[in-house]
Structures are given as structure tokens and as C-alpha cells.
Amino acid sequence: MTNKTHPHPPYIRIWFILLAALAGSLVLGIWAGSKIMVAVIFAVAAAKAFLVVTYFMHLKFAPRWIRLIAVGAVSVVAVLYFGLIPDIQLGYASLSTDQLAVINQASAAVRSDAGDGSATAAASIPGADTYQTYCVACHQADGRGLNGKLAADFIADPSRLAKSDEELLKSIREGITGEIGQMPPWGSVLSETQQLEVLSYVRSQFGGK
Amino acid sequence: MTSHSQPQSVWSRYIFSVDHKVIAIQYIALGLIMSVIGSYMSYVIRMKLAWPADPVVGFGDLAASQYNMLVTMHGTIMVFWVAMPILVAGFGNYLIPLMVGTDDMAFPTLNMLSVWTFILSTVVLLISLFVPGGAAAAGWTSYPPLAADPRFSGVDLGITLWILAVALEFVAFLMGGVNFITTSINRRAPGMSMWDLPLFVWEEIMASIIFMLSVGPLVAGAVMLLLDHNFGTGFYDTAQGGDPLLFQHLFWFFGHPEVYVLLLPALGILAEVITSCSRKALFGYKMVVWSTIIAGLLSFIVWAHHQFISGIDPRLAFPFSLTTILISVPFAVTIFAFIATLWGGSIRMTPAMAAAVLMLATFLLGGCTGIILGSAAADIYMHDTMFVVAHFHYTMVPIVIFAPMAGFYHYFPKMFGKPLDGPLAWLHLVGTGIFFNLCFLAIFPLGFMGHQRRISDPTQFGYIDGGESLQILATIGAIGALVSQIPLAINIVKSLLSDRKADSNPWKSTTLDWQTPSPPPHGNFATTPTVYRGPYFYSPPGIEADYLPQNLPQVDAPSDQVQASVSEPKTIPA
Amino acid sequence: MPVSHATASPVLDYSSTGQPSARVAIWWFIASEIAIFGGAVACYLLYRFEHPEWSEAASHTVQWAGATNTVVLLTSSLLAVLADKAAGAGDGKGAARYLWLAVLGGLVFLGIKTFEYSHEIHAGFTPLSEPHGLFWAFYFLMTGLHAAHVVGGMTAMAIIARGAAKGKHLGRVEVAAIYWHFVDVIWIFLFPLLYLAS
Numbered sequence: 001m002t003n004k005t006h007p008h009p010p011y012i013r014i015w016f017i018l019l020a021a022l023a024g025s026l027v028l029g030i031w032a033g034s035k036i037m038v039a040v041i042f043a044v045a046a047a048k049a050f051l052v053v054t055y056f057m058h059l060k061f062a063p064r065w066i067r068l069i070a071v072g073a074v075s076v077v078a079v080l081y082f083g084l085i086p087d088i089q090l091g092y093a094s095l096s097t098d099q100l101a102v103i104n105q106a107s108a109a110v111r112s113d114a115g116d117g118s119a120t121a122a123a124s125i126p127g128a129d130t131y132q133t134y135c136v137a138c139h140q141a142d143g144r145g146l147n148g149k150l151a152a153d154f155i156a157d158p159s160r161l162a163k164s165d166e167e168l169l170k171s172i173r174e175g176i177t178g179e180i181g182q183m184p185p186w187g188s189v190l191s192e193t194q195q196l197e198v199l200s201y202v203r204s205q206f207g208g209k
Numbered sequence: 210m211t212s213h214s215q216p217q218s219v220w221s222r223y224i225f226s227v228d229h230k231v232i233a234i235q236y237i238a239l240g241l242i243m244s245v246i247g248s249y250m251s252y253v254i255r256m257k258l259a260w261p262a263d264p265v266v267g268f269g270d271l272a273a274s275q276y277n278m279l280v281t282m283h284g285t286i287m288v289f290w291v292a293m294p295i296l297v298a299g300f301g302n303y304l305i306p307l308m309v310g311t312d313d314m315a316f317p318t319l320n321m322l323s324v325w326t327f328i329l330s331t332v333v334l335l336i337s338l339f340v341p342g343g344a345a346a347a348g349w350t351s352y353p354p355l356a357a358d359p360r361f362s363g364v365d366l367g368i369t370l371w372i373l374a375v376a377l378e379f380v381a382f383l384m385g386g387v388n389f390i391t392t393s394i395n396r397r398a399p400g401m402s403m404w405d406l407p408l409f410v411w412e413e414i415m416a417s418i419i420f421m422l423s424v425g426p427l428v429a430g431a432v433m434l435l436l437d438h439n440f441g442t443g444f445y446d447t448a449q450g451g452d453p454l455l456f457q458h459l460f461w462f463f464g465h466p467e468v469y470v471l472l473l474p475a476l477g478i479l480a481e482v483i484t485s486c487s488r489k490a491l492f493g494y495k496m497v498v499w500s501t502i503i504a505g506l507l508s509f510i511v512w513a514h515h516q517f518i519s520g521i522d523p524r525l526a527f528p529f530s531l532t533t534i535l536i537s538v539p540f541a542v543t544i545f546a547f548i549a550t551l552w553g554g555s556i557r558m559t560p561a562m563a564a565a566v567l568m569l570a571t572f573l574l575g576g577c578t579g580i581i582l583g584s585a586a587a588d589i590y591m592h593d594t595m596f597v598v599a600h601f602h603y604t605m606v607p608i609v610i611f612a613p614m615a616g617f618y619h620y621f622p623k624m625f626g627k628p629l630d631g632p633l634a635w636l637h638l639v640g641t642g643i644f645f646n647l648c649f650l651a652i653f654p655l656g657f658m659g660h661q662r663r664i665s666d667p668t669q670f671g672y673i674d675g676g677e678s679l680q681i682l683a684t685i686g687a688i689g690a691l692v693s694q695i696p697l698a699i700n701i702v703k704s705l706l707s708d709r710k711a712d713s714n715p716w717k718s719t720t721l722d723w724q725t726p727s728p729p730p731h732g733n734f735a736t737t738p739t740v741y742r743g744p745y746f747y748s749p750p751g752i753e754a755d756y757l758p759q760n761l762p763q764v765d766a767p768s769d770q771v772q773a774s775v776s777e778p779k780t781i782p783a
Numbered sequence: 784m785p786v787s788h789a790t791a792s793p794v795l796d797y798s799s800t801g802q803p804s805a806r807v808a809i810w811w812f813i814a815s816e817i818a819i820f821g822g823a824v825a826c827y828l829l830y831r832f833e834h835p836e837w838s839e840a841a842s843h844t845v846q847w848a849g850a851t852n853t854v855v856l857l858t859s860s861l862l863a864v865l866a867d868k869a870a871g872a873g874d875g876k877g878a879a880r881y882l883w884l885a886v887l888g889g890l891v892f893l894g895i896k897t898f899e900y901s902h903e904i905h906a907g908f909t910p911l912s913e914p915h916g917l918f919w920a921f922y923f924l925m926t927g928l929h930a931a932h933v934v935g936g937m938t939a940m941a942i943i944a945r946g947a948a949k950g951k952h953l954g955r956v957e958v959a960a961i962y963w964h965f966v967d968v969i970w971i972f973l974f975p976l977l978y979l980a981s
Contacts, residue, residue, distance in 0.1 A: 008868055015861040022853050029846075029979040045975045049968045056864045056964045058957075063802065066810050073814035076422045077821030079509055080462055081828065086522040088455050088829040104448045133360070149671035175272050177262065181669040184273040188342055189363045315804045383815050391808040397799040421811065425818020429826060432924065442910045442920040444826075450834055450917040455826060 009055045021048050127201030130194050134186060135202075143206035151180060154206035161207040168199055215731045225325070227317035230729065232324045233303035234624065239331060240294035247286035248691055250279045255648075259677075259684035261666035274363055276665035277346035282338070284349030285371065288467070289378050290331060292609040296474040297420070298327070298385050300616055301413045303624065305389055307722035307729060308407045310398025310738040310760070315391040323384040330377035337370035345371035348663060350460055353445035353453045357437040365438075372435045379424050386417035398721065398760075400740035404498075405759065407720045407744040408491060411498050412477030415505050416470045423466035423509065430459030457519055461512040468604070469508045473501065475612035476543055479565045482615045483547055485718040486562035487554025488755060490745035493546045500539035507536040517588045526585035533583035537576065544573060555748065559716070560634035564615035567642050568607040575603025578653070593663070596656025599649045606645060614638070614697075621704070622711030626727045633700040640693025648686025651679045719758050720744050805958045813965050816932075820969050823928065827921045827976065840915035841977065843908055844922070848899045849978040852892050853970060859888025860967040863940070863960040870947060870956035878956045879948035882940045885963060889937040896930055922977055929969055936963045 025044045028037055054060040059067055131139075138151035145151030152160045161168070170176075172195050175185035190198070216222045226232060256265040257276060264270045271279075302320065306313050314320045337344045344367040347356035351371070359365035393406070393414045403411075433444035434456060443449020445456050484491050491497065513521055513529040547569060556562065578600040581587050591597060614637075621629050655676050660667040667673055714723040725734055738760035746757035798804060831837060866881030903909075903919070910920035936959075943959045946952045 011861055011864050011868070015857060018857050019854065022850065022857070025975060025979065026846075026850055029975075041975045041979055045971050049971045052860060052964050052968050052971065056860055056967075057961050062806075062810075063800070065800075066802065066807070069810045069814050070817070072418075073422055073817035074821070076509060076818055077426075077825055080426055080458075080822060081825040083462075083510070083513075084455070084458050084825065084829055086525055087458065088452055089832050090522075146671070150669065175274075177270070181261070181666050182273050186363075189360060316808065383812075386815070387808045387811050390811050391804050395798050395800055395802070395804045395807050399797075401799070418811075421815040422818050425815055425820075426822025426825070428819045429823035429928075432928070433826070436910070436920065436924065440910065443917045444920060450830065450915075452830075455829070459822065459826070 006061050009060075011056070014051055014055050018048050018051060125201060127194075127197030127199070130190065130198040131201050131205075134189065135198065138183070139202075143202065145180075148180065151183065152178075154202065161203060165199065169195055172199065225321055227313070227321045228731065229302045229306050229314045229317070229320060230624070232320050233299050233301075235324050236294040236302060236327065237299035239328065240291045240299060243286050243290040243294075243331065247283050247291055248694075250283040250286070251687060252691060254279050254283060255684040255687040257665050258667075259681045261668070271665065273665050274346060275343070277348075277362075277663065278344050278364070278367075280663050281345050281348050281351075281371075285334070285345070285375070287605070287609065288349065288471075289375060290334065292471045292605070293378070293382060294327060295613050296471055296478075296609065297382065297389075297413070297416055298323070300409075300474060300478060300613070300620075301389050301417075302385075303620070304722055305392055305410055305413060306396070307725065307733055308410050308720055309393060309396055310401060310721045310734065310740065311392065311396040312732045312734070314388045315396055316388050319384055320388050323381045323388070326377055326381035326384065330374045330381060333370055333377060334374035337367045337374065340366045340370065343367050350457075350464070351434065352460075353434060353437060353456050357434060357445050357453075359438065368438055369435065372431050372438070376428065376431055379428055383421060383424070386421045389413050389417045390421075398738045398740050401759075404495065405740055405743050407477075407722075408480035408494065408497065409474070409477030412473040412480075412501065415501055416473040419466045419473075419505050419508060420470045423463045423470075426459045427463035430456055454516075454519060454521065457516050458513070461515045462509075464515065465512040466505075466508045468608075469505065471605070471608050472540075473505075475568070475608040476501075476547075478612050478616040478619075479547060479568060481718070481720065482561045482565045482619050483550050484745045484747060485619075485716045486557045486559055486565075487551050488557070488747045489550055489554040490743075490747055491546065492549035493542075494743070494745065497543050497546045500542040504536055504539035507532060507539070511536055511583075514583050514585070514588070517585045518592045530583055530585045534580060537580060537583075540576065544569065544576075557716075559618065560629070560631065560638055561615045561617075561619035561716075563635075563638050564611050564618060567638065568611035568615060571611065571646070572604055572607040575600060575607065578603060591656060593661055594656040595652050595660045595662055595667075598662050599652035599656060602649050602652075606649075610641075610645075614641075619716065621701075622715050623713075623722065623727045623729075625705060626711055627704045627707060627709055628711045628715065629704050630700050633696045633703070637693055637696040637700065640696070641690055644686045644689030644693055646686070648683045648690060651683040651686065655679050655683075717756055719746050719756050721759055724758050724760055803954060805954060806961070809958045809961050813962070816965065820925075820928070823925055824972065824976065827925065830917065830921070831976075834915075834918070837915055837918040840908070840918040843903070843906070844978045845899050845902060846978050848895050849974050852895050853974050855888050855892050855895070856967045856970050859885045859892070860964050862888060863963045866944075866947075867957050867960040870953040873953065875947045875950040875953055878953065879944040882944035882947065882956065882959065885960075886937045886940050886944070889933050889940075892933060893930060896926065925973055925977065929966070929973060932966050932969070936966045939963075 021044050025041045028041050028044070053070065059070060139145050139154070140150070143154040144156065145153050147153060148156060154160050171183060172190070173185060173187035176183045186195070216226065216228075221227075223231060226235075253265050253268045253271065254276070256268070257271050302314070342359075342364045344364070345351065345356075345362075346364045347362045347368060351368070355361050356368055359368070362368065393410050394403075397403075397406070433442070436442040437444050437446065437451075443451040445451045445453045447453070480491055480497075511529060511533045513525055514533045517526055517529075551566075578596070582591055582597060582600055618629060618634055621627075655667075658676050659673050660676055668676070711727050713725065713727045715727075716723070721734075721738055721740070722729075724738065739762070740759050741762055742757060742759055744759060746759075748755060749757055800807070862881045862885040866878045866885065869875075869877035869881060900923075908919050910916050910923055912919060939962060940959045943952065943955045947956055
């Protein structure tokens with residue numbers, strides 16, 4: 001340690017003050033129901049931190065540019081927090097309970113495994129929520145693939161589902177390239193059971209119409 | 210003069226070296242190797258975009274999921290494993306101690322730990338290419354829920370390894386940043402005030418500060434993503450009370466300052482090359498420094514311009530558009546200062562200077578296209594189209610490729626003690642310049658036409674017609690640009706194997722890094738230099754000499770005019 | 784200007800600013816850590832204000848353990864600054880003694896933390912539990928990250944204490960102490976945020 005031309009601050013006395021502040025905030029914590037008490041507790045914490053930083057970390061005696069380093073870092077965090085308030089903190093506050101419920105239900109339905117019962121009635125058909133999760137983006141809910149522009153139109157083109165199970169499973173597993181474009185391979189994402197279930201779902205929903 | 214004795218064994222000289230020059234070359238070499246991998250990925254991407262229905266020559270059939278992986282890893286590798294090591298750590302490590310006149314970084318052992326942490330991060334990333342499920346495929350931005358749920362991206366272990374690799378890379382650069390800032394501030398040679406620093410050192414200081422302060426929240430956010438991905442926590446899951454948009458904010462809160470972390474050292478390299486090759490002091494040196502500081506501050510409040518159409522609060526669009534347009538001003542100051550330095554200068558068109566001019570011209574164009582994207586209203590159409598891709602390549606390639614090329618042609622003689630071949634350099638630069646512009650100029654109109662990024666066949670949706678010929682043109686440009694790098698590779702090998710020796714100061718530069726042998730010995734300077742003047746005393750008026758090095762004590766034939774323009778020997782700061 | 788201690792390089796014994804390089808470096812490092820922890824705390828705060836029901840979850844944290852740990856860290860900080868004072872006076876052995884006591888404080892902290900974690904996990908409060916799993920996710924994330932830094936700080940103090948006992952590198956004691964105080968400051972904020980505010 002060097003360049004210390006100042007006397008040491010009274011470390012032990014400061015320690016007592018810190019302990020007292022802690023005791024104070026514990027007492028206030030009993031009444032921490034109200035928002036004001038929360039703010040006060042936080043202010044006490046900030047004061048304690050200030051004491052540690054100024055005296056224990058000797059920031060009081062450091063040149064201004066070193067103080068600026070700490071101030072700069074805290075300012076960056078403040079910018080982050082206040083910049084995110086409109087979007088993250090108030091984001092949910094502006095949604096009604098019903099809207100939130102819809103969002104959460106959709107999210108849960110997408111994430112649930114086939115047949116765990118938490119999805120909607122339609123999805124309890126085996127293969128249905130695999131289809132909803134992975135296939136619907138291209139093949140669409142009506143199986144028409146945007147009139148065959150995005151994916152095979154199972155309805156308008158019966159030759160698609162006329163193929164054998166093995167051929168269709170191969171397409172699901174390894175993907176396939178055709179005139180429309182490319183179907184990605186799902187072999188590493190879907191288990192064999194899921195592949196069989198989604199195939200039977202597709203056949204039952206869109207085949208033979 | 211040195212704080213540690215010359216290392217002896219192969220291990221301590223080349224592998225676990227604590228010498229900043231060796232560490233710098235380790236960073237640059239690794240960056241160049243990764244650039245080959247990243248460039249190969251860009252080749253495959255461009256081939257797929259030009260001929261979506263055909264298998265790619267030199268790769269094979271490319272499925273859409275693999276395309277996702279390629280664009281993800283191309284972006285990740287180029288930003289974190291090419292740009293950062295070459296620009297920030299490579300040139301920074303090499304030049305900072307030399308430019309401030311000291312023997313090494315303030316913490317040489319920490320420096321060695323930094324580069325080895327970086328090497329570890331590289332290994333982790335490369336391993337992710339070979340694990341089941343493949344490497345990360347959620348974009349270099351890795352947004353949840355795509356990145357958080359393995360069932361959405363089809364990639365499980367790959368994304369975990371990606372997050373770990375990026376986290377390790379961040380740790381390496383946090384350690385490095387401490388070294389760069391401390392050395393630049395605290396190890397300056399006697400007589401060197403902060404205003405006597407070459408601009409490159411200022412830029413590295415500020416880049417390090419920006420990096421160290423902006424990366425923190427993303428470190429927290431990446432840990433949260435890792436937990437969501439591997440343990441199903443709900444930090445970014447609405448059903449559990451989380452919010453996917455939070456990750457976007459955390460990512461771009463770092464992601465935007467990060468581009469300035471890369472830009473600033475590039476501008477620094479340019480300043481050194483342009484002043485030396487124009488025989489002229491940097492125009493408005495202090496103004497440039499202050500502008501850069503202001504730009505650094507502003508860089509923390511523009512981030513949401515990457516999220517205009519993500520579903521952020523629409524009231525945020527205006528303030529972020531405003532700050533985004535504002536930030537172009539301080540950078541314009543720097544660019545204009547460089548142009549003003551060139552104006553009326555005695556230009557030596559070395560390959561380094563040509564690369565610098567190429568960087569300026571293309572970066573200017575790229576920056577202007579950024580103004581379009583920075584306006585929220587225009588961005589509603591342009592976001593996620595190829596226009597964005599063309600914009601960031603028109604800024605990033607000058608920053609990451611052209612500026613280091615300028616640095617390389619300028620500093621290779623210093624680093625290796627051998628000159629580079631001129632004609633090969635010109636072949637390399639002309640080819641790169643022409644083909645790069647061909648490639649990305651063709652991509653702007655694709656963006657206007659609505660071609661979307663991160664999609665291997667944008668025409669599959671049917672509502673976009675045409676653009677195929679532009680895609681092919683862009684691919685020709687890309688391949689041409691890649692092929693144009695061959696002369697550079699040949700040049701490097703040829704020069705390293707040759708017996709020709711380079712001067713210690715072939716460009717007759719003023720800064721301290723040129724006032725030592727090429728390559729500098731262990732300890733850099735025989736005795737600690739003393740600094741008598743600022744960094745860019747070129748063509749000083751009233752003096753015979755063409756330039757005055759910073760450590761030259763006196764000047765011949767002093768006169769009244771001379772005393773006014775040459776500063777007094779500085780007293781050691783109290 | 785000349786600097787008479789060992790944080791500067793032994794041959795190039797100067798500092799351009801008059802501040803030892805280690806002190807400059809540790810403050811920059813702390814700045815980056817402020818950004819990391821500040822980011823985590825900011826995220827927690829953003830969610831906390833829109834999830835008032837988390838106060839129910841927070842009531843299941845072990846308040847007496849958290850309060851005790853606060854006392855432990857404050858005391859440990861005091862010991863560290865006394866080590867710093869001893870090192871400044873050239874008393875390497877005294878500095879080492881105080882540092883080891885501070886390390887002991889860190890060990891007590893970790894012990895209490897372990898007890899808390901096992902209690903909470905046994906009671907079923909984990910990041911994936913219903914109904915407030917996300918609160919617990921933040922709890923374990925932030926206190927876990929903090930605990931990792933406690934381990935780091937203890938390691939640094941231990942290494943430097945060994946040198947100080949032999950009278951070597953006394954200048955590094957200050958740097959270890961500053962880092963340890965920072966770890967304490969983080970906890971000063973985490974305690975009310977996670978345990979008290981409800």
C-alpha cells in the first residue's frame with residue numbers, strides 16, 4: 001500500500017455503524033409490507049454500501065478519475081435498468097389477466113409433450129401437437145401448405161399421401177428436396193414414436209379427402 | 210530494459226510466453242485460422258443462396274437446418290473469433306506497450322492467461338461443430354425461445370457449448386481489457402502525457418472500457434439462457450413469468466457497443482497509417498479523441514434500434530432512432546478528420562495506405578446505409594431483409610478485414626523484420642476491393658425486394674420473384690473476394706521464408722513503436738525512451754527533417770519558428 | 784513518479800499516474816463486475832416489480848441465516864481492511880493473519896449458505912417448483928454467482944496471505960482487500976433484495 005498521505009479512517013467505528021444499520025433494516029423488515037418501507041430498506045443498503053466503498057475501499061482518498069470508474073459502471077447499470085423498464089417491467093402490467101392467460105396457454109401448449117394432457121382437447125389426439133409444434137409453420141393448419149407454395153398441398157395433391165409409409169417416414173426423418181423447395185430433416189428432433197404419430201395424424205386429418 | 214529475463218525453452222518462448230509480442234501474434238494467427246473456417250462457411254452460404262436447389266460444390270446437400278447452423282457459426286466466428294482477437298487483442302497487445310514506450314504489458318502473466326483462455330474458448334467452439342445435433346443454429350444472436358428450447362432449434366449440446374465458448378471468450382477479453390487500460394494509463398514513458406499518445410492507444414483504451422462495461426449484463430443473460438436451455442428455468446419463458454424480449458435487450462445492450470469495440474481499434478490503425486503515409490499530423494487530434502469519447506457514451510443508448518420490430522414498446526422507437534442518428538455525428542468527425550489529414554498531404558500510396566483508403570470509402574457507404582436502418586419507420590420494412598446483411602457487411606468487412614489489412618501491410622516489417630512483396634499486395638487489395646463491392650452492392654437491392662436473411666431460399670414463399678441473378682452476382686463477388694486472399698497467403702509465406710531484412714523504420718514514422726529494431730527485442734527498448742513531443746510531428750515547419758520521432762531530444766538548426774512548433778522536453782508528471 | 788512497493792514491476796518502478804498499477808487494474812476489474820452483477824440485479828428488479836406475488840416466495844428464505852451472513856461478511860471486510868492497514872505499515876505477518884481470518888469468515892459464509900440451500904431444496908423450493916419457480920431461479924442464480932465470487936476472493940486472499948507472511952508483495956494485500964470489500968457490497972444489496980423486500 002502506498003501514497004497514503006491521509007490518516008486511516010476509524011474502521012472499527014464504521015463497522016459498528018454498518019452493524020447498526022443492518023439491525024435497523026431488520027427491524028424495518030418486519031413492516032416491509034408497504035412500498036415505502038421497501039424503499040427505506042433499500043436506501044439503508046445503499047448507505048451501507050457507500051460506507052464500505054468510500055472508507056474500506058478507500059475511494060474517498062482515490063483521485064477523481066478512479067472514482068469515475070466506479071461511478072461510470074453504476075451509471076451503465078442504471079441506463080440498462082431504466083431503459084428496460086418500459087418494455088420488461090411495465091410490459092406485463094399493461095396486459096389484462098385474460099390476455100396473459102391466452103399467452104401462457106399457447107406457450108404451454110407449444111412446450112408440452114404429446115399426450116401429457118395439459119394441452120387442448122384437439123391436441124390430445126396423438127401426433128396433433130407434434131404437428132402443431134413442428135409442421136404447421138410450413139404445412140399450415142389445413143394441410144394445404146399455402147396452396148402448395150410453401151409445402152406439399154395434401155388436399156389438392158393426393159399423390160403426396162398416396163406414397164407408402166416408409167417413403168413418408170423417410171421424408172420426415174431425412175427431409176426431402178423437391179420443386180417447392182426443401183423440407184428439413186426432423187430425425188434428430190422427433191423420436192420414432194413421434195414420427196409415427198404425426199404421420200398417422202396427417203393421414204387421418206388430410207388423407208382421403 | 211525488462212522486468213523479467215529472456216525466457217529460454219520453447220514452452221516459455223512460444224507457447225506459454227508472457228511477452229506481449231508473442232501473445233499478439235498468437236491472437237492474430239488464431240484469428241486468421243478461424244477466418245478461414247468462417248470464410249468457408251460464407252462460401253457455402255453464398256453458393257446455397259445463388260443456387261438453392263443444387264448441392265453445394267465442396268460441401269454437398271445443404272438442408273435448411275444446416276443453413277441455420279452455417280449462418281449462426283459464420284456470424285459468431287467472424288465477430289468473436291476473428292474480429293476481436295485480430296483487432297482488439299492482436300494489434301492492441303503488439304502495439305500498446307511499444308507505443309507507450311514500455312517493456313511489456315502491466316501484467317504479463319495475466320496476458321498469457323488471457324490468450325490461453327481464448328484458445329480454450331476456440332477449442333470449445335470447434336468441438337461444438339462435431340457433437341450430435343450439430344453446432345448452434347439459433348443465429349449469432351441466439352434469441353430465446355429458439356435458443357432456449359432444444360426442440361425448437363433441433364440443437365441441444367451445440368448451443369450449450371456455444372454459450373460456454375462465448376462466455377470463455379468474454380472472460381479472456383475482460384482479462385485482456387484490464388491489461389490494455391492499465392498499461393496505457395500507467396506505463397507511459399517519461400514525458401508522455403495522455404495527449405501524446407498515438408490515436409491507436411486512445412482507441413484501444415476506449416474500446417476496452419466500452420467492452421468491459423457493456424458485456425456484464427450479457428454475461429448474466431447468457432447464464433440465464435444456459436439455465437433455461439439445460440434445466441428448463443423460466444427466465445425467458447412467459448409461462449413461468451419470464452420474458453423472451455429481456456434476452457434481446459441484454460444481447461443488444463452489449464451487441465451494439467461491441468461493434469464500436471471493433472470499430473475503434475480499426476480507426477486507430479487507420480490513423481497510424483494515414484498520418485505516416487501522408488507525412489502529415491492527424492487533423493484535429495484532440496477533437497477526434499473527444500468525439501470518440503462522446504460516441505462511446507452514446508453507444509450505450511442506441512441498442513434498441515436492433516429491436517424496432519420485435520414487439521418492444523413502440524414509444525421507444527423515437528428516442529432510439531434519435532440517438533442512433535446522433536451517434537453518426539462523432540464518427541463523422543473522425544472520418545472527416547482522416548480525410549482532412551489526407552488533404553494536402555504528401556501521399557505515399559503504400560499497400561497499407563491503399564487498404565486504409567479502401568476501408569474509409571466502403572465504411573462511409575456502409576455507415577450511410579445504417580442511417581436508413583436507424584430510422585424506425587424505414588426499419589419496419591428493412592429489418593431482417595438482406596439490406597441489413599449488406600449494411601453490416603459494408604461496415605464490418607472494412608472494420609475487420611480492410612483495416613487489419615492496412616495494419617498488416619504497415620506492421621508486418623516491424624513484427625517479423627521482413628518486408629512484404631509489393632505486387633502481390635496490390636493484387637490482393639485490388640481483387641478484394643473489386644469483388645467485395647460486387648458482392649455486397651448486389652445484396653442491397655435484394656433487401657429492397659424483400660429477400661429475407663437467414664433463409665436459404667427466400668423465393669420459396671412465392672410472393673418474392675426474381676433476384677436470382679443478383680444472388681448469383683453476389684456469389685461471384687464472394688468467391689472472387691475469397692480467391693483474392695490467396696496472394697496475401699503466398700505473400701506471407703514467401704516473406705517469412707525469405708532472407709530480406711526490413712528497416713527498423715521503413716515508413717519513417719514518428720511514434721515510439723518504430724524507434725526500436727524490427728522485430729523489437731525482448732524488453733522492446735534498450736533504455737526507457739523519454740518523450741519530448743506529440744505523436745504526429747510530420748513535415749514540421751522550419752526544420753530540415755521530414756519527421757521528428759517522439760523520443761528525439763533535440764532538433765538541428767533551431768530558430769524562433771522551430772521553438773514555437775517543437776514542444777519543450779516534458780517534465781516527468783508529478 | 785517513483786513508487787516504493789511491489790505492485791509495480793521491479794525494474795520499471797514507476798507509475799505514470801502516481802497510483803500503483805494493481806490498484807488501477809482492480810478498479811477496472813470491479814467496474815466490469817459491477818456491470819455483471821448489476822445486470823443480474825437489474826433483471827431481477829424488472830421482474831420483481833411486476834410479480835408482487837413473489838413476496839410470498841421470498842418469505843421462505845431463511846432470514847436469520849441471511850442476516851447472520853451479512854454480519855459475517857461485514858466483519859470479514861473489517862478484517863480485510865485491517866490487513867490492508869497492517870500491510871501499509873510494513874507488517875507482513877499481521878496482514879497475513881488478518882487475511883486468513885477474513886478467509887475464515889468467507890468459509891463461515893459458505894457454510895451457512897450451504898445449510899440454507901439444502902434446507903430450501905429439501906423444502907421443495909427450487910427453480911422449477913410451482914408456483915414461484917422463477918423467483919427461486921433468480922435466488923439461486925444471484926446467490927450462486929455471489930458464492931462463486933466469495934470462493935474467488937478467498938482464494939486470492941489466501942495466495943496473497945502466503946506471500947505477505949514472508950514479507951513479499953505487500954502491495955497486493957490492498958488489492959485483495961478491495962476485491963473482498965466488493966464481494967461484501969454485492970451481498971449488502973442481495974440481502975434486502977432477496978430476503979427482506981416483500
